[in-house]
């Protein structure tokens with residue numbers, strides 16, 4: 001049984017739509033480290049959640065990246081939703097930007113305490129923060145990442161799966177989904193106008209879940 005680590009019921013609904021009864025919710029508010037990278041946040045959370053529950057865990061960290069705002073709110077999406085609200089983000093974009101292109105990103109971080117090839121692999125300069133958080137590191141010999149096993153106080157390896165969907169911010173429409181869904185339009189339809197299956201077919205989370213499911217089936 002896989003623990004989907006989230007306080008957000010909307011995420012669980014979408015994960016279940018994809019992974020079925022294989023997942024149960026682990027309603028745990030893991031420490032969100034200050035990082036510009038969703039992968040680093042998710043990896044840190046996965047390791048912490050695994051230590052807490054001692055069972056395989058999957059952490060889901062997501063965010064809205066508005067191109068005209070240099071990716072803001074990005075990793076701060078949750079804080080911005082709680083403080084400004086989704087409609088204010090739309091009003092701000094509408095008044096300040098000519099181009100309202102945006103993307104949703106989702107990173108799933110898996111940890112079960114056993115060794116495997118951690119992400120990223122190979123490590124490049126931009127990935128160093130993620131590498132530190134996932135337990136992947138460069139070897140002297142070929143620069144490729146190697147997994148770090150849980151023994152000897154080494155961090156448990158974490159595997160990352162990323163999904164991105166590109167769309168556009170629009171005035172709020174629809175009452176499905178959650179979070180920024182009403183203001184995010186993909187191919188003429190906001191994500192709040194889609195049901196969970198339709199959203200998963202095109203969404204950042206659906207794409208990350210698809211990659212995870214393929215890997216997990218082999219594991």
Ligand code: ITT
Pocket residue numbers: 005006007008011028029060061062063064077078079081082104177178179180181191203205
């Ligand atoms: P957990 O951390 O407990 O999983 P959360 O809702 O805080 O729950 P995130 O930090 O990943 O999750 O989400 C960042 C923000 O992005 C938050 O405001 C969410 O509502 C929003 N968000 C995440 N996925 C989304 C999606 O698929 N559609 C719309 N908004 C989403």
